[in-house]
Amino acid sequence: MNRGSRNSGHSDAHGRRGGVNLPALRGHNEALVLDLLRGAGPAGLGRTELAARTGLTPQAVSKITARLGADGLVAEAGRAASTGGKPRTLLRLVPDARHAVGVHLDRDVLRAVRVDLAGRVVADSGGPLDFGAGPEAAVEAVVRAVARLRDPDGPPLLGVGVAAPGPLDHRAGVMGRVTGFPSWKGFPLRGVLEGRLGLPVLLDKDTNAGAAAAAGAWLRATWPEPGSEVDVAGAGAVGADAAAPAGDGLAGGGPHTCVYLHVGTGLGAGLWLGGGVYRGARSAAGEFGHQVLLLDGPPCRCGARGCVEVLCLEAVARGDLPGAARIVGEAAANLVALLDVDRVLLGGRVVASAPDVFVAGVGAVLAARALDPARPVVALAGAGVAEGAAEMALTSLFGRAG
Amino acid sequence: MNRGSRNSGHSDAHGRRGGVNLPALRGHNEALVLDLLRGAGPAGLGRTELAARTGLTPQAVSKITARLGADGLVAEAGRAASTGGKPRTLLRLVPDARHAVGVHLDRDVLRAVRVDLAGRVVADSGGPLDFGAGPEAAVEAVVRAVARLRDPDGPPLLGVGVAAPGPLDHRAGVMGRVTGFPSWKGFPLRGVLEGRLGLPVLLDKDTNAGAAAAAGAWLRATWPEPGSEVDVAGAGAVGADAAAPAGDGLAGGGPHTCVYLHVGTGLGAGLWLGGGVYRGARSAAGEFGHQVLLLDGPPCRCGARGCVEVLCLEAVARGDLPGAARIVGEAAANLVALLDVDRVLLGGRVVASAPDVFVAGVGAVLAARALDPARPVVALAGAGVAEGAAEMALTSLFGRAG
DNA sequence: ACCACTTTCGCAACAGTGTTGTCAAAGTGC
DNA sequence: GCACTTTGACAACACTGTTGCGAAAGTGGT
Numbered sequence: 093m094n095r096g097s098r099n100s101g102h103s104d105a106h107g108r109r110g111g112v113n114l115p116a117l118r119g120h121n122e123a124l125v126l127d128l129l130r131g132a133g134p135a136g137l138g139r140t141e142l143a144a145r146t147g148l149t150p151q152a153v154s155k156i157t158a159r160l161g162a163d164g165l166v167a168e169a170g171r172a173a174s175t176g177g178k179p180r181t182l183l184r185l186v187p188d189a190r191h192a193v194g195v196h197l198d199r200d201v202l203r204a205v206r207v208d209l210a211g212r213v214v215a216d217s218g219g220p221l222d223f224g225a226g227p228e229a230a231v232e233a234v235v236r237a238v239a240r241l242r243d244p245d246g247p248p249l250l251g252v253g254v255a256a257p258g259p260l261d262h263r264a265g266v267m268g269r270v271t272g273f274p275s276w277k278g279f280p281l282r283g284v285l286e287g288r289l290g291l292p293v294l295l296d297k298d299t300n301a302g303a304a305a306a307a308g309a310w311l312r313a314t315w316p317e318p319g320s321e322v323d324v325a326g327a328g329a330v331g332a333d334a335a336a337p338a339g340d341g342l343a344g345g346g347p348h349t350c351v352y353l354h355v356g357t358g359l360g361a362g363l364w365l366g367g368g369v370y371r372g373a374r375s376a377a378g379e380f381g382h383q384v385l386l387l388d389g390p391p392c393r394c395g396a397r398g399c400v401e402v403l404c405l406e407a408v409a410r411g412d413l414p415g416a417a418r419i420v421g422e423a424a425a426n427l428v429a430l431l432d433v434d435r436v437l438l439g440g441r442v443v444a445s446a447p448d449v450f451v452a453g454v455g456a457v458l459a460a461r462a463l464d465p466a467r468p469v470v471a472l473a474g475a476g477v478a479e480g481a482a483e484m485a486l487t488s489l490f491g492r493a494g
Numbered sequence: 495m496n497r498g499s500r501n502s503g504h505s506d507a508h509g510r511r512g513g514v515n516l517p518a519l520r521g522h523n524e525a526l527v528l529d530l531l532r533g534a535g536p537a538g539l540g541r542t543e544l545a546a547r548t549g550l551t552p553q554a555v556s557k558i559t560a561r562l563g564a565d566g567l568v569a570e571a572g573r574a575a576s577t578g579g580k581p582r583t584l585l586r587l588v589p590d591a592r593h594a595v596g597v598h599l600d601r602d603v604l605r606a607v608r609v610d611l612a613g614r615v616v617a618d619s620g621g622p623l624d625f626g627a628g629p630e631a632a633v634e635a636v637v638r639a640v641a642r643l644r645d646p647d648g649p650p651l652l653g654v655g656v657a658a659p660g661p662l663d664h665r666a667g668v669m670g671r672v673t674g675f676p677s678w679k680g681f682p683l684r685g686v687l688e689g690r691l692g693l694p695v696l697l698d699k700d701t702n703a704g705a706a707a708a709a710g711a712w713l714r715a716t717w718p719e720p721g722s723e724v725d726v727a728g729a730g731a732v733g734a735d736a737a738a739p740a741g742d743g744l745a746g747g748g749p750h751t752c753v754y755l756h757v758g759t760g761l762g763a764g765l766w767l768g769g770g771v772y773r774g775a776r777s778a779a780g781e782f783g784h785q786v787l788l789l790d791g792p793p794c795r796c797g798a799r800g801c802v803e804v805l806c807l808e809a810v811a812r813g814d815l816p817g818a819a820r821i822v823g824e825a826a827a828n829l830v831a832l833l834d835v836d837r838v839l840l841g842g843r844v845v846a847s848a849p850d851v852f853v854a855g856v857g858a859v860l861a862a863r864a865l866d867p868a869r870p871v872v873a874l875a876g877a878g879v880a881e882g883a884a885e886m887a888l889t890s891l892f893g894r895a896g
Numbered sequence: 897a898c899c900a901c902t903t904t905c906g907c908a909a910c911a912g913t914g915t916t917g918t919c920a921a922a923g924t925g926c
Numbered sequence: 927g928c929a930c931t932t933t934g935a936c937a938a939c940a941c942t943g944t945t946g947c948g949a950a951a952g953t954g955g956t
Contacts, residue, residue: 175902
């Protein structure tokens with residue numbers, strides 16, 4: 093019934109493990125089924141297939157799907173062709189059973205989206221933001237944006253995902269020392285927003301939200317466009333990401349390993365490893381800008397020499413975008429080799445200024461250095477960071493680690 | 495009772511998720527408790543503390559520990575000081591309740607160890623091996639070594655972990671194309687060994703076993719030496735790894751993120767991320783040797799230019815070991831920044847030839863480039879690869895992903 | 897048209913998990 | 927010696943997925 097108050101402790105994909113009790117077990121299995129149904133798209137899946145994929149007995153699947161049906165999350169979707177006996181009745185996720193909100197706090201703009209359970213944008217809102225004006229003003233802006241997105245007649249909201257720049261403590265929901273904005277250091281953004289909004293709030297780095305968007309794009313591709321509402325504010329966000337979801341060699345439920353590379357005033361990476369965002373021991377993973385690519389190269393503001401960031405931004409400064417793309421490509425190839433990455437997504441202002449140059453440039457280096465020429469796939473980050481933030485809020489239903 | 499036949503499907507740390515039924519739930523919670531007791535060392539832990547750390551109720555912990563006690567895995571270990579009421583009775587893991595075997599197949603030697611549940615070496619065996627002589631001869635050598643280690647009067651063996659060089663398919667247990675040894679390609683080593691030994695067998699890359707050893711070393715440090723038996727065969731494996739386990743800022747149960755760097759005929763990395771070995775989508779993660787560190791540098795046999803491997807091995811070839819250490823250090827620093835690594839462990843023949851030079855050289859670069867000067871810890875891989883392979887076999891009890 | 901067969905899927909009884917309520921045991925501190 | 931706190935076990939309980947069985951709904955052969 094009350095699916096918001098799920099028991100806390102169960103196995104994270106990358107965090108500490110906790111004990112599992114009966115409610116947590118139920119939640120895990122329900123999330124698993126929902127995740128499979130989400131990956132199946134509007135065509136749906138039969139109970140037998142769900143049983144085979146989860147490893148549960150058909151009877152258990154029937155009980156679980158009955159509960160989900162009572163909650164309105166799942167509905168019947170016709171029958172499949174018979175395989176020699178009674179045809180299986182297909183079950184489909186009801187995308188409008190719940191919604192979630194994602195907010196992207198950037199340095200000068202705020203963008204917020206409301207998405208359905210398939211991750212599709214149902215409504216969006218946004219406007220200018222002066223990040224330097226301090227946390228209080230930003231909180232007000234977020235509260236106003238969420239209020240505009242809220243629909244009293246619509247389905248309940250699962251939560252709000254907030255993507256913010258710079259270092260921050262994901263667990264505590266506290267901002268870190270954002271370069272150039274000292275007033276934000278230590279601000280408990282998650283707690284404050286939860287108090288103001290009365291909804292669960294997740295706070296994470298914008299690059300991690302980008303990685304979540306990259307992983308979620310795979311799933312979104314299995315669902316048709318919702319119809320009217322279209323993403324407008326995402327400047328230069330071309331959907332070069334319509335690769336066929338099938339035949340990816342994956343069991344289902346999205347790509348195994350995605351990397352989101354952000355090239356803006358700095359360089360950052362979001363890592364989606366094995367079905368969840370990887371944050372490292374102290375939420376500091378993804379430091380991509382200061383990977384050394386040229387030993388004893390030009391000095392960087394970080395103190396080292398020959399970092400990706402210096403090399404790339406120098407190339408950008410002298411107008412050599414193909415050169416910058418090559419630099420990013422070499423660093424990306426290092427990362428792809430190290431982590432066995434499936435997909436590389438590119439985003440950020442510099443990329444948006446010349447998307448084709450970067451996709452081609454990075455793709456060329458990756459193809460030259462990859463062992464498997466078909467991998468990894470390089471694409472533009474079609475979905476914005478706000479969509480990724482919303483995606484993270486959806487994980488309370490689909491069970492991926494948050 | 496029969497703890498070997500645990501229900502298959504439950505949540506891996508990095509793999510695909512499966513449904514959870516009651517036996518799997520029980521197994522998860524028992525593994526969790528055993529893992530905590532293992533981390534506590536011989537001093538033991540009270541039931542109340544176990545309940546607090548797992549999130550389970552005290553009553554559930556009592557039931558679980560009663561089952562574990564009946565299996566002989568856990569025993570009482572005195573009482574703690576009272577905190578104002580009845581003093582808690584301490585529970586301790588019984589290390590000799592089960593054993594496991596780890597085998598390291600190297601290019602010219604084989605080393606096998608039998609370890610107890612604390613990961614301590616109880617017996618070892620080894621000898622020369624001609625890896626090029628083909629799989630059949632190696633299988634015979636492994637069978638002989640395991641037979642020597644087996645003790646009919648000893649505790650039951652949980653399984654055998656096998657660490658082998660080169661690419662291989664961890665899931666299927668099949669060898670890949672080991673450079674220089676074409677006869678191994680496609681050989682189903684795990685299946686063959688399971689048939690010959692009658693025990694569960696895990697096959698993984700030697701670098702991954704090294705990472706497991708690195709993570710396990712943290713736990714071994716909490717248990718005293720077993721007494722007589724001492725590691726002899728591990729050439730140059732100095733135990734520079736006695737850092738105090740406490741005060742590491744971690745909740746318990748080992749470091750969050752470890753990296754094992756192997757410097758031998760090639761360079762490889764084993765990644766221990768968030769409590770488990772990270773293998774990537776196609777078991778290909780850890781490709782460390784061909785990270786580009788010097789754009790347009792000297793050509794490497796892999797086709798790229800300026801890889802770590804060329805730079806490092808060139809420095810070694812001209813006798814410049816500090817230079818080689820610096821190269822490895824810069825590449826390690828990239829990796830540490832990207833993944834937020836806690837510990838870096840060094841191993842392999844080249845490192846063993848001048849351990850102090852490499853530990854100091856790598857440490858210096860890491861200290862210079864790290865944000866937090868206290869991290870990461872650099873040390874020599876005190877435990878050998880065989881110990882790591884045994885550690886992986888222990889995961890069937892302690893629940894970390896395999 | 898009929899029958900045998902396969903497959904799907906729900907009902908009822910069941911085994912086993914952690915949880916709750918209650919109480920005895922074993923300490924500390926006044 | 928008494929009040930209080932804390933530990934931890936027993937019994938009843940709520941709820942999970944599992945098993946056994948049978949009805950429903952198709953296909954394909956006769």
